[in-house]
Amino acid sequence: xxxxxxxxxxxxxxxxxxxxxxxxxxxxxxxxxxxxxxxxxxxxxxxxxxxxxxxxxxxxxxxxxxxxxxxxxxxxxxxxxxxxxxxxxxxxxxxxxxxxxxxxxxxxxxxx
Amino acid sequence: xxxxxxxxxxxxxxxxxxxxxxxxxxxxxxxxxxxxxxxxxxxxxxxxxxxxxxxxxxxxxxxxxxxxxxxxxxxxxxxxxxxxxxxxxxxxxxxxxxxxxxxxxxxxxxxxx
Numbered sequence: 001x002x003x004x005x006x007x008x009x010x011x012x013x014x015x016x017x018x019x020x021x022x023x024x025x026x027x028x029x030x031x032x033x034x035x036x037x038x039x040x041x042x043x044x045x046x047x048x049x050x051x052x053x054x055x056x057x058x059x060x061x062x063x064x065x066x067x068x069x070x071x072x073x074x075x076x077x078x079x080x081x082x083x084x085x086x087x088x089x090x091x092x093x094x095x096x097x098x099x100x101x102x103x104x105x106x107x108x109x110x111x112x
Numbered sequence: 113x114x115x116x117x118x119x120x121x122x123x124x125x126x127x128x129x130x131x132x133x134x135x136x137x138x139x140x141x142x143x144x145x146x147x148x149x150x151x152x153x154x155x156x157x158x159x160x161x162x163x164x165x166x167x168x169x170x171x172x173x174x175x176x177x178x179x180x181x182x183x184x185x186x187x188x189x190x191x192x193x194x195x196x197x198x199x200x201x202x203x204x205x206x207x208x209x210x211x212x213x214x215x216x217x218x219x220x221x222x223x224x225x
Binding site: 004013031033040041042043044045048056091093095097098099100101103104105106108 | 116140144148153154155156157158161201209210211212213214215216217218
């Protein structure tokens, strides 16, 4: 069974630029999560989707972050414009209803 | 609201020694508890989980954890450390199945020969 796929794996941008990350969850997983992991900290939820609807985006900085889940499968997370403090690893996870979450390898973002 | 505290940001053991990683949680409802491991430049891999039932939970790679409600703890143990166990370990809690995880800050495990 293929795992959660994410791309790119690494991205370096200048502050105020835009960036987008892509996630392809495990086939059949209705629930998709985006987490932000800042160096030295545990992952923190940004947004949770159930199919293509948003379940929880209370911690998403909506002035600069946006996310969508196309047709309830793939998802993209965008930052516009990026700030220095956005440097982090962005993790995508998916799960089958009440089952544990499976995580992708993450995208490491460096904002200069 | 839920929260997790991992005691000790860095733990060092010798190969063959007991591994003990500490996790305390706070939850207003019966918690779901998890331990994940993260190897360098990789995503998180589930080691074990507690939902309901038996309080001693066995996971992969010889790890186990015990849910102690009275102590609000979910410590991770392994009787004998291997070099391959060196990684970052995260304890996490959720209010119910299918909801987002709240993670601790992580504990880096180093194993020396």
